[in-house]
Amino acid sequence: MAFLSLEKIKPFKKKIYLSSPTMHGEELMYMNEAYSTNWMSTVGANINEVEHLVAQQVGCGYAVALSCGTAALHLAVKLAGVKSGDHVFCTDMTFAATVNPIRYEKAIPVFIDTEYDTWNMDPAALEKAFTLYPDTKVVMLANLYGTPAKLDEICAICEKHGAILLEDAAESFGASYKGRQTGTFGKYNVISFNGNKIITGSSGGMLLTDDPAAANKARKWSTQSRENAAWYEHEEIGYNYRMSNVIAGVVRGQLPHLAEHIAQKKAIYERYRAGFADLPVSMNPFDPETMEPNYWLSCLLIDREAMCRQVRSDRDALYLPETGKSCPTEILEVLAKANAEGRPIWKPMHMQPTYRSHAFITRNGDGRAQTNAYIAGECMDVGADIFARGLCLPSDNKMTQDEQMRIIELVRQCFA
């Protein structure tokens, strides 16, 4: 945009969040129950019940309630047998929590580029990675923003190469692929109840698996690995990763509202899509034939021709306003002025200071050589391209239709 003065934007009185917790009342009842029965620790009826309910809901054998999704990912990595120095193929454009647990075990993540159809791991790049690192035995896959990856292709490639799939479904709880819930495609899978996820326990996460021995192992590791002995006997390293019965009470109260939250998020996504139909942008995509996302976050991708100039260093961003064009930096600035919270797309791991020395595999050529050119906006890998042109829109399910219409109007003005 070229005309609008940021100072003239009137802020919402009440901040519009990206995605904040939505409570319903039952949470308090189950928390109270934990309190009044004095099951305030990591044992109790709420924990047992949420493990049972989630396993039933997702359609997996066992759910293990843990302190957070990251803890669940760490145990998934350990269950997969990942050892120091092993290569693990990993989604590149995701939250760092997907990959950090690989480093906790001193293994080496190899990042796999993204595809444009679902913004998830590119099966073609994954196939190529197996030709470069044929000994790799574990793949860590995230379903971004609530949209399932191309799971048929990914599963087939893992099977062909005898690799274990780990599914990070932290953002996609309740989403399905060909009628099957995400969080069931890997051997070990993870969901999160972090405060901004589709349902929340304030914190918390779960490991999902069909393997009863693995579920028991995860329960043992998560409670400091005590052996069945008269004293604290330890044969292996343990962790303090178990979910609290109070947190489980919140999750228990939230679970009946999962479908309702998904419906609200879907309505938000559809309103954005309709509101931007004539703009040079697209929404985060999925295949309606095979996928039912949970619509956790609505995201926008600006057409290449409609991008004004934008440069980013490791910490800062600059742009040149231009009539008829915009960029994520400008839109996020406008939203912030209006007291509404947007967010850049997850900055790809291969571009992160702590990870950029790691291998990065694209479907064509060497990703690293292309990455250097990303400021010029040319020859980028897919992850860097989506990061440069995309953003997450306010997707809070408590946002009113009027508030959303105003946000749509603000974004539209950016392209005036």
Ligand SMILES: *Cc1c(COP(=O)(O)O)cnc(C)c1O
């Ligand atoms: C939120 C999230 C996690 C981590 O979950 P926590 O419960 O916050 O530890 C992991 N992976 C992805 C993709 C996430 O979005």
